[in-house]
Amino acid sequence: MTRQDKVIIQKLPTGVPGLDEILGGGLPQFSFNIIAGAPGCGKTTLAHQFVFANATPERPALYFTVLGEPALKMLRYQQQYTFFNVSKLNSSVRFIDLSEILIHRGFAGILDEIAKDVEAASPSIVVVDSFRTVVRGAHDNEMEIQVFVQRLGLLLTALEATTFLIGEYAESELRDNPVFTVADGLFWLYQIVERNSIVRKLQIMKLRGQTSVPGMHTFRITDAGVQAFSRTLGLTGRPRKMPGQKRLSIGIPQLDEMLGGGIPEGDSLLIAGSSGTGKSLLAAQFIAAGIRQGEPGIVAVFEERPDEYAGRASSFGLDLDTPLHDGSLQVIYLRPLDLSVDETMQEILDAIRKTGARRLVIDSLAGFEMALAPGFRTDFREFLYWMIFALTGIGITILSTLEMEETFTEFPVSSYSISFLTDDIIRLRYVEIEGQLRKIPTIIKMRGGAHSKDIREYEITSKGVIIGERLTDYDHLITGIPRRSDRSEPKE
């Protein structure tokens, strides 16, 4: 069959930010879908968003309630969401309670009533909520259930409607319940309690006719309703940007020189060091250097607010206030403790799209990890890998900072064992020299080519980080406790 012969399945917008992307472009028109999950996980809200996004006076949506929450109560709570449009009620969105029909006329009565209402209204969307109660009501007759569901599905599909059955199911029912065989689409919603945090996830277990993004996707319910965060955030399938020859200045000429001319564009650079070594300052200088050269930037901070961040930078002579106000810099302060990795990534991506950023600072990885809901911390490395791969793939240059314990007997590169995730690593550390605690930067790795092997001293001044001379008079600098080298001993 040629491409021209195939039926074209139209895709409807779901009205749920992020979900169209997960579904592979939208909801297949005339599909018969089940939204399943435990009570309180957002099934009804999700269905309402579909309804309000698609219903028109010409092709309204019919919302049938069976034995679950009556429509009157549903209206009370659903109107709290911003997507709920009162003016659509009755003209575009019609609620119909079928509880009496089920009690008095059973399955057949429900089918008749839905058929009659659907025929009269010619709806584009039909929702039956909550379906489980119907099925459970006659669970002793599996065949009757199967026949009923199949008839309902065929009926609704034949009437050119995209349909939803909302139900409270356990995952153990997936194999045995015929309703899942009949459905074209199966949306499963989860609400997982992780210590004191609640994490909501959804999975498209089945979607006939088009390719959805597999796996578990985080979602959040806010005043605007459900917002979903695709695991891949739409970054898969995009051609990776071929690495160019361009080098980005870190804002310190001597350090650029040590890096072999700057940071290769599209690289991920890790700056690791203990407290007070100037990691955040280097990151701010990197962003400021980009702004000066017309490259918008984003800073994701977890431990201080945007104005505090800009204020601290100004004490080192860096003007971040101006770009913050003209929009060429965005400082994202991510609220701590209950973040999901997907929504964090979405926030960063939105900022990149908004500012056209070429540079991204994550200050710091430890703060980032702490800000995540506990359930996501175990996947932090996997998430970092995915995030860095995805963002550098579209040409963003990332500078991350990492707090490390200072040790005077070892020279660890990264306590998170994430060094393999980054292209370039700068290690900052303290050394004791002549009764002073001084600092050295070391370029550990530059995937893009040669870099300086020098160990030079640096200082933090009111003008930022100043790189000094190579410390040629000492050995064992990287241990933190150097010895004056024989070469430097005065000759007798």
Added chain:
Amino acid sequence: MNQTNSPEAQDIARRLVAYEAGAGSAPGANTPAAFRVSEKLRRPLSTLAGATGFRALLARALMLAKREDHSLSAVCVKPDGSLEGLKEPNDDDAEEPGVALIAQLLRLLVAFIGEALTTRLVQDIWSDLSFNLTNPGEANRHDPTR
């Protein structure tokens, strides 16, 4: 929660009952006007809340309205959600009997689904009248019940 009728609900109830009382030649004109208002609300509300839900709402409204209007003492809600037992109006009545009942029903609806949705429901039924539960003075001053 305040269970007395708001002036806005009272005003709209009065207008609805007056409107139905004025529709003398309409079908069912021999039943009390307040019953006709309730009857017109029954269908859309049963669609939203189920027949049992509507009956429960109306029974609650009636119980509260009886505290305000003793002429409703003999009124009861039948199993199908219709009303019976309202006395005939006489010249001494300050207003049409049953206004308090309709006002309570509207007040309950506002409490459950808010003013905007309640106004919309009522407006859909009496489309030639104009309502504003928040500020009845804003409603169309040319409607026949004013």
